[in-house]
Amino acid sequence: MLIAASAPRTAELLERRGLAVTAVDISEFEKLEGCVTCLSVLIGG
Structure with a gap:
């Protein structure tokens, strides 16, 4: 699972x-109000 480095408690x-x-x-994306979800690619099965 990928998680933003800015959320260490959630990662733990x-x-x-x-x-x-x-x-x-992903601090540069967070500056633009982006998140890991915005960078996700969903692959159907």
């Missing part, structure tokens, strides 16, 4: 629930 919570978390620095 998700890791405690057994998820593999990768923190990503």
Whole structure:
């Protein structure tokens, strides 16, 4: 799971629930009011 590096408490919570978390620095996108969801690609199965 990708998560913004600016949300370390959320990352910790998700890791405690057994998820593999990768923190990503998206500070430049956040300055433009973007988020990880805006950078997501959904692949249907």
